[in-house]
Amino acid sequence: MAGLSRGLASGPECPVPRAVKPPAGSTSALSVRRWWRSAGFAWAGVRYAWQTQANFRVEVGLGLLACSLCWALRVSPAPVLLCCALVLSLELLNTAAEALTDLVSPEWHPQAKIAKDAAAGAVLIASFVSVLVGVAVFTPPLLALALSARP
Numbered sequence: 001m002a003g004l005s006r007g008l009a010s011g012p013e014c015p016v017p018r019a020v021k022p023p024a025g026s027t028s029a030l031s032v033r034r035w036w037r038s039a040g041f042a043w044a045g046v047r048y049a050w051q052t053q054a055n056f057r058v059e060v061g062l063g064l065l066a067c068s069l070c071w072a073l074r075v076s077p078a079p080v081l082l083c084c085a086l087v088l089s090l091e092l093l094n095t096a097a098e099a100l101t102d103l104v105s106p107e108w109h110p111q112a113k114i115a116k117d118a119a120a121g122a123v124l125i126a127s128f129v130s131v132l133v134g135v136a137v138f139t140p141p142l143l144a145l146a147l148s149a150r151p
């Protein structure tokens with residue numbers, strides 16, 4: 001509690017806790033315990049997005065569908081996996097931007113609108129490009145399959 005209150009900025013204008021310097025000895029990059037703890041926090045963020053963001057769940061579903069299609073059509077999954085990572089990562093950043101914006105500006109504000117709309121725009125662009133990548137990756141094998149199935 002004392003550590004937390006020490007990390008809080010004073011005054012109502014900045015309610016966000018500042019980073020508290022960790023105790024000496026816990027900063028080693030090779031500390032497995034530290035890495036595991038950080039991974040737990042990161043996983044909590046992913047779980048939060050899964051539980052609260054319908055778009056995140058839809059994107060995970062579409063990503064799994066696209067990966068299954070790669071496997072069924074025997075095409076390289078690399079571009080599809082990259083697109084999945086890009087879209088899901090940006091959706092997580094969008095969720096973070098929304099949460100921060102709601103914290104800092106619960107009332108309507110033009111700057112808050114820019115923050116939310118720009119973060120959503122990043123997801124939109126990545127999703128659009130991912131659809132193009134999907135068309136480029138899946139069209140040739142699907143066409144070949146359709147042609148080979150013709151009598």
Ligand SMILES: Nc1ncnc2c1ncn2[C@@H]1O[C@H](COP(=O)(O)OP(=O)(O)OP(=O)(O)O)[C@@H](O)[C@H]1O
Binds near residue numbers: 098112113120
């Ligand atoms: N505090 C605010 N000030 C100004 N505009 C806002 C504010 N909060 C939301 N908006 C506007 O309303 C839109 C929708 O906001 P909202 O928080 O519902 O985002 P969302 O993308 O619908 O979120 P979710 O993914 O949780 O449904 C934003 O993109 C933004 O244009």
